[in-house]
Amino acid sequence: MKALTWEGVNELAVTEVPDPQILNRQDAILKVNLSSVCGSDLHQLSGYIPFMRAGDVIGHEFMGEIVEVGPDVRRRRVGERVVVCSVVACGRCWFCEQGLFSCCDNGNTNPAITETMWGYHPAGIFGYSHAMGGFKGSHAEYIRLPYADHIAFPVPDGVDDMSALFASDSAPTGWMGADLGGVRPGDVVAVWGCGAVGQMAARAAMLLGAERVIAIDRFDYRLEMAERELGVEVVNYERTDVDAELRERTGGRGPDVCIEAVGLEAHTPGPRYRIEQAKQQLRLETDRPHAVRQAILSCRKGGSVFVLGVFSGLVDKFPMGALMNKGLTLRAAQQHGERYIPMLLDRIARGELPTAHLATHPMPLDDGPRGYDLFKHKQDGCVRAVFQP
């Protein structure tokens, strides 16, 4: 079959690879209808997460039709149109029972790598390096779904493929940031990053009752999209002092909840960006945490900061003093999507959660390298390139 593969740092190719197979009795095979790029793919592409091998199929946000099921698949059936959570979780370990699906004990087939780096291993993730299980990704014609009953969710009638697609990863990730960040009615919420995940976090905060939501980015086309599609306030951080702006807009208190949806390749305004890049290149830090720092410093006393952006290792100049002395709650996670996806699909069906606008660049899988190029360099108003295998 045809697939988009990682061939080396900043090198992608559309190649022929072997078809996936049922390997466990609880597996299913999915014919991929749509598969989206994600900002966290760029960390693999750029070599910041050095656990990729030449020939790895990438992609983890996807939906499609089930074409084969293993003998122990009970809830899913051939012919069903489903959206699949990017996180491979068993649904039956203690962590899954607590709703902490991305902490699943059984979904990562290479546990030693992340145990050695982080103390314990998280769940697997499709197309997301050998540190996360080495599962083949979704930028392909077909994909194997382990634990199919637990990670694939039927798309309701009336929800089109493109709208359902983002219930795989962006929408549940964003929702988790607002939910576990503790957004309550009346809150002021600030969201760093207006990509798909940041936009979904902003919309989730509104739906959870936030009175004001302020989205922060440097690309006008993304800010305009968030303002137009979601009705949030926006701040361009290249044109203003974010901390002062947030202070002014919140009566001097600071946002109640700060959600970071940027990750380890954060851009920093001014010459500090070069310094951050140099530190990263010299391995004085592996990740650039500018948006996390700013979220912690801007957050109100006793407030909450949720980190949705992906980080892999160590950061420099982490404002521990502000975190401690302001009495903040800091929380983070890969998405616990299985906990939210059915509810999100219902909200999409009811028109409460617009998602299809995120797919600015639908294209054939053959154009995958071009799609990533547009996405990485923020060209042509790209928010998400979506591949149709």
Next chain:
Amino acid sequence: MAGVGAGVLVVRRMSARQPSYGAAGQARDRWHTVTVNHPPEEVAPDGRLPGPLAELSDAVEVQIRPAPGGRGTEVAARLRSGAAPSGLGGIAARAAGNDPRQQVRSALRQTKQLLETGEVLSPDKPPTTRRTLRGLPLELAARRARGEGRL
């Protein structure tokens, strides 16, 4: 600063591999432990060793006890004294996949998966990857990943 932090992390990880010492001062392999999300009577019915651990019964000591807070059952295993290679021989055994501690970790993980999900999750295959010089360390790490780690 971060580099120093990474160094400390590595030292901590390495020291975690150090053996414990018994009352008489003899080196002993540490207990390798998983918690299974099932009550003890389902993990070891009639006191029988669960799943793949049973195949290692001559080589390991096993303890099974309820986890606190109703969180299932703690299953612990360690090699009988003197079974684990150390020093350069230990490093070579680990690289070759012949270190018996790898078998213990792997058996514990498989036991937990079988009890909780009914199957041992297979890595994706056939592979789509190609062997490259830069990818060799990762290939080796992935090949040993089910028998290594901090477990």
